[in-house]
Amino acid sequence: MSKTPALARHTLAQMMRRLRRASGVTLDAAAAEIGCDPTTVGRWEKAKSSPRRSDLMMLARLYNASSAEIGRMTGLLMQAGQQGIWESAKLSPELRTLYEAEMSATSIDVVELDLIPALAQTMEYLRAVQAVELPPVSPSATPEMVERTWRQRHELVFTDPVPTIRLVLGQSSLSYLDDLPEVQSGQLNRLQELDALPSVEVRVLTRLHASMIGGFTIIDPIDSPEGVGVPFVFIEAADGCRYVEDSDVVSRHRAIFEMVWTRAQPIEEYLK
Template identity: 35%
Template sequence: MTESQPTIARRSLGRALERHRESHNLSRAQAGRAIGYSGQTIQRIEEGTQATRTIVVEKLCARYGISPGEMSHLTTLASRSKERGWWEPYFDIGAEETSRPKIPLFLETEQSALRISVLETEVIPGLLQTPEYLRVLQAAQLPMSDEVAENWRGLRTKRQELLYGRDPFPVLEFVIGRAAIDYLDAMPAAVRDGQIARLLEVAAIPNVQIRVLTQLHAASAGSFNIPYPGDATDPFVFMDAQDGCRYIEERRIVSMFEQTFGSAREKTVQVEEYLR
């Protein structure tokens, strides 16, 4: 794990400590000086880009007057922040090339979220892709080494395996652009038929909706994911791109994306109906 890859435990710990610091009107530099650390270290802890020892968390809790019960919870998060993530084996080879440096936070949240809303305009969403479809998709993208491509496919397969094995199963909402479906016609018959069968298979799972856009819609600006963690952590928007990933956490902006998703969903039909 690199220090630039925040995890759920790190992010939850950092947010809690930041909230308590701000409630005491302390700057990061002031909080750091109180326990013998720099303001930059406090910033990295709060942003979740640095794991920290339980003793540091205990010192900050003491400075902020945090209750023993919450201190116990936060020190547990500090211990968990050092654990190896399920996704790490797929980052060991050419990590920076294999995936986006900050994507682990999204991968972890996806596996614990109670609900996930996904909008994809041009491709079948990753959680619905067959391995054969992903190979064709990779061939159409910018060149990458065989090793990196295989690593990415392994990550995608494991991601699906973990999610579809969850109990209780989360609510999944997919809104897909018609282009993503229509592009299947240009693929080898086996790839096309296998991907269509996979879409229908997943659509039949309780708690899953897969819908296809058939009209102009509010989300024409691009694709995005909204995971809903279901605990004290608010939902956020995750957007993947060629040059890296982007997280949007400001509640007002996240709400705009939620409204966009809802508006776009109104311009859809069930995937079963579209494929008839």
């Protein structure tokens, strides 16, 4: 079992797309080389599916990939085809990638305006969220499955070594706790417990800021020999999730996060 097959698939897709563009080969030409439809190559480059090893080798030669790049891609392909930890959780491919990346991250930066960030939620808060019928992690996921996924996700992220985690909460996410007296104390305690960890910081936004259009997560995975080390931005919305690895998009979100981080107030100071 591989820990990160979905993340490997995304990294392989990014490499294939980058190599094709650098070589000046079009999708049509790449598809013609291996005798398939251009939409098939497009699906590989969007991590919707993975190529056969023989097709990958033909494309690598067409793109003039180096031996190191070929070795990295074949390793990623092997990883992508294995069973992952989250396969049974009925998560979307985007959420599987997010959860896998959290497990192998060096840093996680989160801005969440109206909700307590998922990595900081207590089980009681999670149940309260489910009660107001926010979009579930999967349409077919039962409450029991969601809670089991919550436990496993927290255990995997907060096992040594814990990545560097910076969480920025909107003030409204804490104000809503006033209506949940049975949840409030435990959730505030959890935020303080996390903030006390050496690699975790929690801050609260109390004024106008650069991320008022919405929250997001930036993850820097470990740049391992297997190659699953592509930084990305994860954006969640009512109509689905977006996993964006374009370097310009990641850079813009990093800049926004740093502006928001400097304007936010440490949780301990806010709660005094």
